[in-house]
Amino acid sequence: MASKSSNKSSTNYADDPINKSLSNEEKIELLRTMVRIRRFEQTSLKHYQGDKIGGFLHLYIGQESVAVGSISLLGDNDHVITAYRDHGHALTVGMGMNECMAEVFGKATGCSKGKGGSMHYFAPDKNYWGGHGIVGGQTPLGAGLAFALKYKGLEGCCLCYLGDGAINQGAFHESLNLASLWDLPVIYIIENNGYSMGTSQARSSAHPEEGLAARAEGYNMAWDKIEGVSLYEVRAGVQKAVERAHKESRPSIIEILTYRHHGHSVADANAEKYRTKEEIQRYKEEHDPIEFWKQTLIAEKVITEEDYKKINSEAGAEANEAADFALKSPFPEESEIFDDIYWEVDNNTEAGRTGRHFFHK
Numbered sequence: 001m002a003s004k005s006s007n008k009s010s011t012n013y014a015d016d017p018i019n020k021s022l023s024n025e026e027k028i029e030l031l032r033t034m035v036r037i038r039r040f041e042q043t044s045l046k047h048y049q050g051d052k053i054g055g056f057l058h059l060y061i062g063q064e065s066v067a068v069g070s071i072s073l074l075g076d077n078d079h080v081i082t083a084y085r086d087h088g089h090a091l092t093v094g095m096g097m098n099e100c101m102a103e104v105f106g107k108a109t110g111c112s113k114g115k116g117g118s119m120h121y122f123a124p125d126k127n128y129w130g131g132h133g134i135v136g137g138q139t140p141l142g143a144g145l146a147f148a149l150k151y152k153g154l155e156g157c158c159l160c161y162l163g164d165g166a167i168n169q170g171a172f173h174e175s176l177n178l179a180s181l182w183d184l185p186v187i188y189i190i191e192n193n194g195y196s197m198g199t200s201q202a203r204s205s206a207h208p209e210e211g212l213a214a215r216a217e218g219y220n221m222a223w224d225k226i227e228g229v230s231l232y233e234v235r236a237g238v239q240k241a242v243e244r245a246h247k248e249s250r251p252s253i254i255e256i257l258t259y260r261h262h263g264h265s266v267a268d269a270n271a272e273k274y275r276t277k278e279e280i281q282r283y284k285e286e287h288d289p290i291e292f293w294k295q296t297l298i299a300e301k302v303i304t305e306e307d308y309k310k311i312n313s314e315a316g317a318e319a320n321e322a323a324d325f326a327l328k329s330p331f332p333e334e335s336e337i338f339d340d341i342y343w344e345v346d347n348n349t350e351a352g353r354t355g356r357h358f359f360h361k
């Protein structure tokens, strides 16, 4: 039945079983992962501004709790796919800072051999399927990953992330239709940071008062809307969808409210033109997921301020070492320019040799 999956007006998310089961070490690891993402992003920004990185660079700063909270719930048969703001998800699934940093520098030692850049991180061995630049383009692929799980009879799910700006794409709606019709274990997570490039959500998307995810009702799917600043809330909300996918093979849409501290990409010089300085400041001060989780763990006496400083400086050192690695790494060879681009070329198929897939006659 299409429904909003929870009524949480009086919920204490820390008491949710999925959060109660966390050890202190696991809580600290969640903090460490969020801090590592932030330091990675800050370091890549510095090098972009120092002209060592070109092309696009979409920073995840401010949104760390979404990837970290949701991916922390996954097991061996679960998969992840996202759009171009993909560094946070990559580090959370366990990709190394070196391969990620080298990729953004366009170096041959990067995870996509320097040919993908910031928007195209991949790690199939970690069930991480990218990194996609066409808005909404990953949403049918997410349904396909879920289809494969069902086809193979595996109990798993696919977390497919998209921005608030992607919900009006036709491909997304086609994906929702098939996901529901075919009972696919896919979870669409709308990272609602309020803006698509310079356009506010209010100016781009028609939706009922309850929010963007309510569109699920048109496809007979369950949905929920979550405040993203708290890891406890993200984990508790997404876990319900993971259980639904694993046990009932049913899809869900989860909208998570979040905020990007920086512009759409580093080249977005107008980040303060379509948002007020006060708004940005308010989110930084009152809705920073790292600060929120840090204060939660200090209040729970899991960490001290000193512990936090150590985690932060270790993550900073790791990011600097990754940047050194990237700087010292070679660019891809010109002779390899066509490698790893088309499966058909790599595998020397007729289509690869002739450049023709159809219309052979």
Ligand SMILES: Cc1ncc(C[n+]2csc(CCOP(=O)(O)OP(=O)(O)O)c2C)c(N)n1
Pocket (backbone or CB within 6 Å): 085, 133, 134, 135, 136, 162, 163, 164, 165, 166, 167, 193, 195, 196, 197, 264
């Ligand atoms: C099909 C398509 N249309 C337009 C673009 C240009 N574009 C790149 S990002 C973007 C905004 C998307 O915003 P949102 O989905 O909210 O994601 P966010 O950047 O906030 O993470 C647009 C319009 C594109 N990449 N693909």
Ligand SMILES: [Mg+2]
Pocket (backbone or CB within 6 Å): 163, 164, 165, 191, 192, 193, 194, 195, 196, 197
């Ligand atoms: Mg957005």
